[in-house]
Amino acid sequence: MPTCVLPFVHSFKPLLQPGAALRLIWLSLGSTALAEVAAQAAPSAVVLDLQHGLWERTTLEAAAGIAGAQVPVIARTADLSPAAIASALDAGAAAVMAPLVETADDARALVAAGRYPPLGRRSGGGLRPLLRGGAAMRAGDAQVALGAMIETALGVENAAAICATEGLDFIFIGTGDLALSMPDATPRQVKACCARLRRTAHAHGLPCGLFTHDAVAARQALAEGYEMVVVASDIGLALSGFTHAMRDSQR
Structure with a gap:
């Protein structure tokens, strides 16, 4: 096998352009079959939620291979640890989205864990990277x-320092946890906070994504200037479909 072949088929990084409109499908249920179906819908990328989702290492490897043959795969890692970040990349994810980044130190730790030396401290290994060889790891x-x-x-408070971290490629706002961390804020205030984060990211040359719950909210967020949105999630679609079916059966 040629060593120039990357450990993943489709890159996400080239899509991160100013003014991009990237539509993501978010998967939490740990189903490789759903990952394959989602990829057939041709989203900009599929997100595998390893923090709150039901993914295990073997299903992660399978989903990254199956869905990744069609579209870029982003892994929302379980945490900020080097092991969590490296295992997601070793599985063949084209990008990682690390949760709960609150300080510039957190952001620097993410970059260090996600890059091989001399840029970082990621260890060489994993089935897919090793199959393709050291040159492919570098590429x-x-x-x-x-x-x-x-x-x-706290992340909002330190947003400018986080966004200034060398080696970051994008910012993504987790609206659910953000609202939980601001219990006295109104929805309007949370939305204004997200807008400030978007402007901060853009000021540092970084595209900014927003977690949205459906296609309507996703379309609105793109109109507001976010580059990445979630158009659908497997849990949301399943719940909506079952709810509508129950409602329709009683008419």
């Missing part, structure tokens, strides 16, 4: 996209 390193999730009040 893949330049194509991996690293994203920081800002989703707490």
